[in-house]
Amino acid sequence: MGKLKLSDRQLYALIEAIKLGEEVKPSQQAKRKAFAKYKINGWENSKLTGIFYSIQRRLGVIDEIIEELVGTSPLILDPWLRATLRVAIEVAIFRNPNEKTRGHLKGLAQFLSKRTHPYVGYYYYDLLPKILNYIPKLDSEEKKLKWEYLFPEWFIRRMRSLIGEETEDLLKALNDTLPMSIRINLLKTNMKEVEEYLESKNIRFERSRRVKTVLRLSDAFNPEWLFNKGFALPQEEASAMASLILAPKPGDVVVDLAAAPGGKTAHMAEIMMNTGVIYAFDIEKQRIKRMEEVLKRTGVKITKIIKADGRKAPEILGKEIADKVLLDAPCTSDGTIAKNPELRWRLREKNIPKVVSIQKELLESAWELLKPGGRLLYSTCSMLREENEEVVAWFLKRHSEAKLVPLEGPYDEGFLPGTMRAWPHRHKTIGFFYALIEKE
Secondary structure (H helix, E strand, O other), rough: OEEEOHHHHHHHHHHHHHHHHHOOOHHHHHHHHHHHHHOOOOOHHHHHHHHHHHHHHOOOHHHHHHHHHOOOOOHOOOOHHHHHHHHHHHHHOOOOOOOHHHHHHHHHHHHHHHHHHHHHHHHHHHHHHHOOOOOOOOOOOOHHOOOOHHHHHHHHHHHHHHHHHHHHHHHHHHHHHOOEEEEEEEOOOOOOHHHHHHHHOOOOOOEOOOOEEEEEOOOOOHHHHHHHOOEEOOOOOOOHHHHHHHOOOOOOOEEEEOOOHHHHHHHHHHHHOOOOOOEEEEOOOOHHHHHHHHHHOOOOOEEEEEOOOHHHHHHOOOOOOOEEEEEEEOOOHHHHHOOOOOOOOOHHHHHHHHHHHHHHHHHHHHHHHHEEEEEEEEEOOOOOOOHHHHHHHHHHOOOOEEEEEOOOOOEEEEEOOOOEEEOHHHHHHOOEEEEEEEOO
C-alpha cells in the first residue's frame, strides 16, 4: 500500500468535520458542511470521506490511545484539541503517511493555536512524537480483536460467551457494509412494476428468499422516487420478518407499542389489507412526524397515532382490547452496527439493566392489552441475551397463561427453545430476535 498524502487544507477539513460531528447530527451533515468550507470536491471528497468514516468506526480505540498518552479522558479536552488528536492518530497510527504529510501533522500546532490558545498548540506539538512512535499493547485476545475489528472489549467478551469461535466471523460481518434493502409496498404497487423500474435504471438487485417483498440493491442508487411515491420503504429483511411472524389479519385490532418511524406499522397495514385498526404508540415528536409522513406516502388508512409512552397504553385503550400486539422493544440496537457504524462506541455495558427494565415494563403493558387467544410478538435488534431470551424467560415465569409459540425458521433457534435469532454473519442481515407469545 502506498504512503498516504494529505495537504494541510485536507487535514483542516477533516478536523473541522470531526469537531462539527460532535455538535451536528447526523455526522454526514457535519462532514458535508466542513468539506464545503474547504472546497473538498471530486476525488478529494471520496478520499477524505473514507478517512472521516474510518475515524468514526475507530473512535473508541482512538480515544483510548488519547487517554493513554494524555492521562485523562479526551472528553474533557478542548474540542479543537480533541478533534485534532483524533485525526492525527488516525493518520499517523492507522495509515502510512508520507514525510510531507508528517510535516503537515506538525503544522497543525499553528492551526490549533489560531483557533484556541497558543499553549494548546504547544501541547499538541510536544505530544505528536509520542503519537508518531506509538505501539499498542495487545496482551489479550479481546484487545487483539478490539484493535482489528473495532468493538468494545466487553461486547467482544459477551459475543464470545454466546457463539464462541464464530465471534470473529460476527465482528467481520458487523464491519461489512450491508447493501441497501427496500421493502415493496403492495398497497400501492407490485413487485413486477418496481423490478422493471430498477432494471430500466440498470440497477442490479436480488429478491430476498425469506421476505418476498424485500429487494437488496447491489448498486449504489438513490431510490427517492420509489420512496416519494410510497412504492417502497427502506427496511431490512430481518426487520420486515417481524410483521410476517405476528401475521395480523384483515379486521384485527393491533397495537404497535414502539411504532415510529413506522416501517413495521405500514407493513402490518399492508398485511391487513388496510382494514381493521392499528394503534401506533411513540413518544418522540420527530420520530412521530417521520411516521406520519411514511404512513401518508404508503397509503395506510387504518392507523391511529398516539403520542404516549407504550407503558401507559392499557390506561389509554383499556385492557384485553387487542387481537395482536407488536412490541419491537427499545434496545441497545447492537444488531444494527453494520448500518450504523458509530453506534459501537455509544454502547455502554452499564446501561443494559436500564434498557432491560423498560423492556419488561413494556412487555407487561403489551400483555394487559392482549385479548385471550391473542398473540404478542416481542422483538429486538439486539444480540445480547439479557435483552432477549432472559426477558422472555422472566415473563413466562410470571404468567402461567402465556404460551410460547415455537418459531421454526427461516432463521436460527434462539438460546431459549421456540425463540428465533437472525445473525449478521449467518444470514447476511441485521441482528434480530423474535419471541411469539399467545395468551391462552
